[in-house]
Amino acid sequence: MTYLGRAYLFAMLFFLYTPIVVMMAMGFNESSLYEMPFSFSTKWYEALYQNTPLLTSGMNSIIIAIITAVIATSLGTMAAVALERRTFRGKSLLQLLLLPPIAIPWLITGTAMLVFFYWSGIGRGMHALLIGHVALAIPYVVLVVGTGFKTIRADLEEAAMSLGSTPVHAFFAVTLPLLYPSIIGAALFAFAVSLDQFVISYFLATPGYTTLPVQIYSAIRKGFTPEINAISTLLLLGSMGAILIFARFAKPGDVSDKR
């Protein structure tokens, strides 16, 4: 039974990774029509080096992801402090308001942003993308940092205050250092959310300012070349790396000894 279960799990992994591996391998195949037999070549990566639109949009994606991570982590951590450590009326309503960006299909959120940003004169482009990405990332940050808070006892901060620390000083000297792993984890999470975001970006990007997923989508629809495989491979490896570092910091399910 144990071996059957493991065989099944490996079959699942095979299903999950086959297309990804095939896609990556095709980026190293010489034929522009993905024809077999396979002959190894790095020419598509070299071509990528010349492909300014793809590289520019890739750069845009990274810049947006970094700014999103910084803003969303700062705002989300502040909100998590209030939601975890303070009592006030209407808290459950505020917690409920974090759900729409996660729970409503992005198609609806994205088109709604398009309509509102057009109507209010905010327009599209980089600033619009930032507004959208940060809003999508904030709920995740609040969740991750909030979970981190649950592993820290509130009385450590109180102990500091009874020893003469101001609340602000106690927070920065005691709670914040204990929270760092969660905060760094949340920032990486926000970075990955922004880097992978396609639907919202698709509606808010302009022809002059796109992100990598939007650029890839229009390239796929025009008829694709192995250059797309090359840039997709880099994108996948980038976000997989970020998530693995996140898993290292946040240790999902680890409620150990920060006491």
Place this chain on the structure above:
Amino acid sequence: MPSDLTTNTAVRGPSGPRTGWTPPQWVATTALLMPTYAWLTLAVLLPLLTMFCFSFLSATPMGKAPIVFTLKQYRAFIDQPYLLNIGWTSLVIGFWTTLLCAVFGFLAAVALSRATFGRMRETLLILILLPFWTNGLVRVFSWTMVLRENGFLDNLLHLVAPDAGSISFLYTRYAVVLGLVHGYLPYMILTCYIALITIDDAIIEAAVSLGARWWTVLFKILVPMAAPGLISGCVLIFVPVIGSFMEPRILGGKVGVTMGTVIEDQFTQAFNWPLGAALSFTLLAVVLAIFATFSGVLKRGAAA
């Protein structure tokens, strides 16, 4: 526990050793919450509200045509019967995707919680969840490499049967469902796994020692006890799937017309924003109805 700090501070009151003026609690709380909720209002709540208003307009307020308030956009399902077909297609795709995810994902979660331990389990879990956090668009694109004519699948077949024709099924609804299952399967495995690891081993041992076969254990113990995880997974998959548009576009080609692609068309091709808004809100109503129906289960799932 969050109340401890506030009550203690209040009890200690002015006799505490702190110096200097401290603002009242509510000022600090508001200051902490304000930026986040102002941002969410600007980026999510106001847009949804605006789109709701747009869904009652007679035309996109861009040209010179006079705009009047009307309910006609919501009558689209009656006026344009082909929309009913498309809506039905979306529901069918959502149903099959969710069902396949539930069956394969639940079994994977059972295998993960029963047949693996320690390090191996941790590694497998990360490997299963890793693709989920990578770009969905790229993963959908990667299926075109496998499914296209003379793609990976055909080559695999020709290894066994060199003379066989092509079994490529890119640009069919099967391809759309396959791509969606690939995208959302890790979700189901995760929610079911979280529910399954809370089941006490002793219950299963007791059942087995009393002569229960594996299917009895599966259907009388594991499925009922992990039902909250299973249902959460189904809801969390069905909702985004019926709103998907790039999977049907890329893998479905001409047959990949769903509610998602129709809504996208209204905003990017047809520029009929009011109709797109009305369709979006119809979809949103379906989504909210699903969440409301299962809210109890979802809350318990979140608490676990």
